[in-house]
Amino acid sequence: MAIERVAVLGAGSWGTTFAKVVADSGPEVVLWARRQEIASAITETRVNDGYLPGIELPANLTATSDPAKALDGADAVVLAVPSQTLRANLSAWRELLPADATLVSLSKGVELGTLKRMSEVIREVAGVDESQVAVVSGPNLAKEIAVGQPTATVIACTDHDRAVDLQHACSNSYFRPYTNTDVVGCELGGACKNVIALACGMAAGMGYGDNTMASIITRGLAETARLGAALGADPLTFAGLAGLGDLVATCASPLSRNRSFGERLGRGETLAQAQEAAHGQVAEGVKSCSSIRELAAAHGVDMPITEGVHQVCHDGLSVRALGAALLGRDRKHERQ
Numbered sequence: 008m009a010i011e012r013v014a015v016l017g018a019g020s021w022g023t024t025f026a027k028v029v030a031d032s033g034p035e036v037v038l039w040a041r042r043q044e045i046a047s048a049i050t051e052t053r054v055n056d057g058y059l060p061g062i063e064l065p066a067n068l069t070a071t072s073d074p075a076k077a078l079d080g081a082d083a084v085v086l087a088v089p090s091q092t093l094r095a096n097l098s099a100w101r102e103l104l105p106a107d108a109t110l111v112s113l114s115k116g117v118e119l120g121t122l123k124r125m126s127e128v129i130r131e132v133a134g135v136d137e138s139q140v141a142v143v144s145g146p147n148l149a150k151e152i153a154v155g156q157p158t159a160t161v162i163a164c165t166d167h168d169r170a171v172d173l174q175h176a177c178s179n180s181y182f183r184p185y186t187n188t189d190v191v192g193c194e195l196g197g198a199c200k201n202v203i204a205l206a207c208g209m210a211a212g213m214g215y216g217d218n219t220m221a222s223i224i225t226r227g228l229a230e231t232a233r234l235g236a237a238l239g240a241d242p243l244t245f246a247g248l249a250g251l252g253d254l255v256a257t258c259a260s261p262l263s264r265n266r267s268f269g270e271r272l273g274r275g276e277t278l279a280q281a282q283e284a285a286h287g288q289v290a291e292g293v294k295s296c297s298s299i300r301e302l303a304a305a306h307g308v309d310m311p312i313t314e315g316v317h318q319v320c321h322d323g324l325s326v327r328a329l330g331a332a333l334l335g336r337d338r339k340h341e342r343q
């Protein structure tokens with residue numbers, strides 16, 4: 008089914024940028040902003056100044072703070088709110104969701120408490136089959152895409168035809184989506200890389216260079232792939248855009264909120280100071296390190312970097328002690 012009208016719920020950095028990507032690809036887009044003043048400002052100035060200053064949004068993108076208006080007649084509903092708020096937000100929108108619309112997650116995280124992936128939360132709250140839920144994940148730093156820098160991404164859905172419909176709705180001269188049916192692998196790649204980016208940021212904050220970064224990225228990918236294997240993901244997904252691609256972009260980029268957050272901790276700032284510097288924008292790994300750690304433990308998977316990041320963020324471990332603990336682990340074979 009051709010997608011002609013898209014609702015994007017969440018007008019933060021990625022929600023606004025993805026709404027622009029879709030609008031630039033052809034469909035009509037309605038962007039829902041939580042705050043009325045942001046919706047009005049977008050309507051009046053065509054700019055979301057708080058999140059994407061200076062970026063002019065296309066004419067086929069309109070904004071509202073009324074979810075009913077955003078969802079009316081939507082062929083696809085894109086969910087672009089922080090992971091830990093998805094359940095509450097979607098519960099409020101449930102009655103408004105058009106019956107056969109594709110429900111698309113942009114969020115990269117694992118829910119605290121339930122340990123569910125975002126597509127699982129969506130299926131549960133909306134009461135839909137997994138074939139109706141898609142995930143977009145890849146090396147997609149919003150600020151680069153908003154200015155039209157080229158990138159690729161993955162649209163994952165167990166229903167390949169539905170993924171292809173969505174692919175058509177968000178393909179343009181600067182955004183190239185590939186399809187994949189491995190939803191589990193794509194979601195785990197997106198959630199876990201935020202935690203590994205925190206660790207890379209910590210190392211950068213301590214003054215360490217590229218060898219350290221490459222080691223954390225590579226071993227971070229190894230522990231992500233171990234979790235994926237335990238949860239039934241396709242191992243090849245982790246070598247793709249939603250795995251290695253996103254991991255490298257996030258761990259290397261000063262634009263990443265997770266990496267920047269970790270860097271502040273590495274320079275000796277407290278969690279509260281790093282949180283304040285984020286100006287209300289979400290660094291998903293700070294919470295997901297705990298849910299991913301629990302998920303790993305429930306499946307008997309060893310994730311030492313994730314464990315260490317959790318201890319730094321929530322158990323008072325110093326960044327220096329984390330480094331020493333990781334280097335002091337039992338020697339092992341690379342494939343173990």
Ligand SMILES: NC(=O)C1=CN([C@@H]2O[C@H](COP(=O)(O)OP(=O)(O)OC[C@H]3O[C@@H](n4cnc5c(N)ncnc54)[C@H](O)[C@@H]3O)[C@@H](O)[C@H]2O)C=CC1
Nearest residue numbers: 018019020021022041088092113114115147148149288289
């Ligand atoms: N910014 C980026 O480059 C990318 C972000 N993502 C993911 O997309 C998701 C959304 O990220 P961003 O748009 O960047 O986040 P953001 O922090 O820039 O914006 C979050 C948006 O959600 C809204 N929101 C609704 N309910 C909320 C609540 N209860 N608490 C807080 N905010 C609430 C906020 O008003 C805001 O518009 C995250 O899971 C993130 O990991 C994925 C790819 C790229």
Ligand SMILES: O=C(CO)COP(=O)(O)O
Nearest residue numbers: 145146147148263264265
């Ligand atoms: O997911 C992202 C890039 O793909 C954005 O990463 P941050 O949330 O760390 O900014």
